[in-house]
Amino acid sequence: MSINPIFRGSGRMAAHRSWLGNDKVYLMDLNQDNDQVRNTLLNWAPKYVAEYGIDGFRIDATKHMTRAWQHDFCAAAGVYCIGEAYNDDPAGAGKYQGEGGIDGVLGFGTFDTGSE
Numbered sequence: 001m002s003i004n005p006i007f008r009g010s011g012r013m014a015a016h017r018s019w020l021g022n023d024k025v026y027l028m029d030l031n032q033d034n035d036q037v038r039n040t041l042l043n044w045a046p047k048y049v050a051e052y053g054i055d056g057f058r059i060d061a062t063k064h065m066t067r068a069w070q071h072d073f074c075a076a077a078g079v080y081c082i083g084e085a086y087n088d089d090p091a092g093a094g095k096y097q098g099e100g101g102i103d104g105v106l107g108f109g110t111f112d113t114g115s116e
Helices: 035-052 067-077 090-094 108-114
Strands: 019-021 026-028 056-059 080-083
Touching: 035 067, 056 067, 067 080
Parallel strands: 056 080
Antiparallel strands: 019 026
16 A cells, blocks of 8 residues: 555645646556556455455546556456446447456446436
8 A cells, every 4th residue: 555645735746747636636647557567456456356355346547548458457356347437428438348448337428318
C-alpha cells in the first residue's frame, strides 16, 4: 500500500503528473507498460482474490488502459472484471470488452437513454 503524499489544498497536485484525480480524490497513474509494475500487478491480483475470496474486479478508467493489459490482468486474477468506460454511446464503451479485452463494461449510455 502506498500513502498519498499529496493532500487537498497543498498545491502539489500539479507537481505530480503521475497522479490523477481532483481536490478530493488522488489516484496513482500506474504505467502498466513497465515490466516491474506489470508483473507486480499480475502477481498481486490472484493472491488478493485467494486471500479475500473476492469474485470480481471493477476496473476504473477502462478507456485509459489498453485492452490487452485489462485482459491480462483479469486472466491473471481469474475472476470476472467489469470496466468503467463512460461513454454516451454503448458501442463506444463496448469496444473495450470481448475477446482480448475486459469481460464487460458498465452501461452508462443505456442508463442515460433509459432515464430520459
